[in-house]
Amino acid sequence: xxxxxxxxxxxxxxxxxxxxxxxxxxxxxxxxxxxxxxxxxxxxxxxxxxxxxxxxxxxxxxxxxxxxxxxxxxxxxxxxxxxxxxxxxxxxxxxxxxxxxxxxxxxxxxxxxxxxxxxxxxxxxxxxxxxxxxxxxxxxxxxxxxxxxxxxxxxxxxxxxxxxxxxxxxxxxxxxxxxxxxxxxxxxxxxxxxxxxxxxxxxxxxxxxxxxxxxxxxxxxxxxxxxxxxxxxxxxxxxxxxxxxxxxxxxxxxxxxxxxxxxxxxxxxxxxxxxxxxxxxxxxxxxxxxxxxxxxxxxxxxxxxxxxxxxxxxxxxxxxxxxxxxxxxxxxxxxxxxxxxxxxxxxxxxxxxxxxxxxxxxxxxxxxxxxxxxxxxxxxxxxxxxxxxx
Numbered sequence: 001x002x003x004x005x006x007x008x009x010x011x012x013x014x015x016x017x018x019x020x021x022x023x024x025x026x027x028x029x030x031x032x033x034x035x036x037x038x039x040x041x042x043x044x045x046x047x048x049x050x051x052x053x054x055x056x057x058x059x060x061x062x063x064x065x066x067x068x069x070x071x072x073x074x075x076x077x078x079x080x081x082x083x084x085x086x087x088x089x090x091x092x093x094x095x096x097x098x099x100x101x102x103x104x105x106x107x108x109x110x111x112x113x114x115x116x117x118x119x120x121x122x123x124x125x126x127x128x129x130x131x132x133x134x135x136x137x138x139x140x141x142x143x144x145x146x147x148x149x150x151x152x153x154x155x156x157x158x159x160x161x162x163x164x165x166x167x168x169x170x171x172x173x174x175x176x177x178x179x180x181x182x183x184x185x186x187x188x189x190x191x192x193x194x195x196x197x198x199x200x201x202x203x204x205x206x207x208x209x210x211x212x213x214x215x216x217x218x219x220x221x222x223x224x225x226x227x228x229x230x231x232x233x234x235x236x237x238x239x240x241x242x243x244x245x246x247x248x249x250x251x252x253x254x255x256x257x258x259x260x261x262x263x264x265x266x267x268x269x270x271x272x273x274x275x276x277x278x279x280x281x282x283x284x285x286x287x288x289x290x291x292x293x294x295x296x297x298x299x300x301x302x303x304x305x306x307x308x309x310x311x312x313x314x315x316x317x318x319x320x321x322x323x324x325x326x327x328x329x330x331x332x333x334x335x336x337x338x339x340x341x342x343x344x345x346x347x348x349x350x351x352x353x354x355x356x357x358x359x360x361x362x363x364x365x366x367x368x369x370x371x372x373x374x375x376x377x378x379x380x381x382x383x384x385x386x387x388x389x390x
Contacts, residue, residue: 092149150192183236183237215228272302278311328363
């Protein structure tokens with residue numbers, strides 16, 4: 001028996017302005033086919049799968065595709081330009097990079113207010129980031145575990161989102177106690193342990209974390225990072241010791257060489273970041289790079305390793321890289337007397353055999369914050385707190 005209380009739902013429709021009759025009525029019943037729904041669902045799933053494969057399987061091509069429809073907006077830096085900020089944090093390193101696709105990177109975040117005009121290096125770093133209107137760092141690089149490079153990384157991790165983190169493979173005390181990678185030596189400092197804890201918290205929020213081991217590459221829109229890390233042996237406690245027995249040179253040696261290549265319209269501009277790596281007679285970080293990667297790399301700017309120590313920027317290293325400019329992040333005073341005369345003399349007398357005599361040097365102790373810019377046409381320029389003498 002038909003249910004007299006059941007109501008039929010009709011939708012009135014017209015054709016060319018005239019009501020269409022259905023079963024003698026001015027309405028038509030629209031029936032939806034379940035087969036149609038299934039077909040639509042299959043199409044949607046196929047499209048979603050294709051997008052995910054494209055997005056995560058071919059990230060460089062995806063970025064280029066997205067850039068066509070969503071050009072990046074870069075606050076404080078013209079769209080498509082590159083800006084590298086070497087902050088004046090005294091005897092320490094903190095480098096912020098505004099990339100041409102709108103992404104941001106930070107390399108190290110330490111300092112010593114006793115050797116700079118800044119009263120508080122931590123506040124200086126935060127203010128600099130906020131002035132650049134940065135909310136998220138797409139890339140974070142920690143070169144090694146020394147205080148003057150890692151101390152304020154925790155602050156950055158707590159205040160800003162970080163998507164991808166590159167860190168030393170040395171264990172913190174937390175990792176040692178959890179028996180994580182027990183083959184690696186342990187850095188005992190509280191500061192390094194706090195950094196690792198903060199990294200693990202960021203990892204819970206979705207950040208990707210990788211060790212500075214071997215060669216890695218990051219492809220961006222108009223640029224790429226080549227990361228030349230040391231081999232695993234230089235983290236093994238059987239090789240370099242453990243805890244208090246790890247020599248300072250071994251801690252500095254693992255600093256990766258990070259090459260940033262920017263494709264301007266006219267030429268490729270290259271910058272090499274070195275952490276605290278030195279040449280022969282020092283920690284030999286430069287020598288590990290030269291032995292592992294044989295090709296010459298014609299760079300434009302070299303960030304001098306270990307604040308211009310006696311063994312930094314060896315002649316062999318300079319000849320292989322052939323830089324035109326150099327930046328030294330260094331304090332006005334320090335127990336090690338950086339920058340050392342031996343390093344400055346090598347930079348001043350460098351001869352590439354092709355007409356270049358000397359490398360132009362910028363030091364944070366003399367010029368405060370140093371900003372190296374490259375525009376879309378490949379033109380390079382420096383902005384500093386204090387005008388460079390002619």
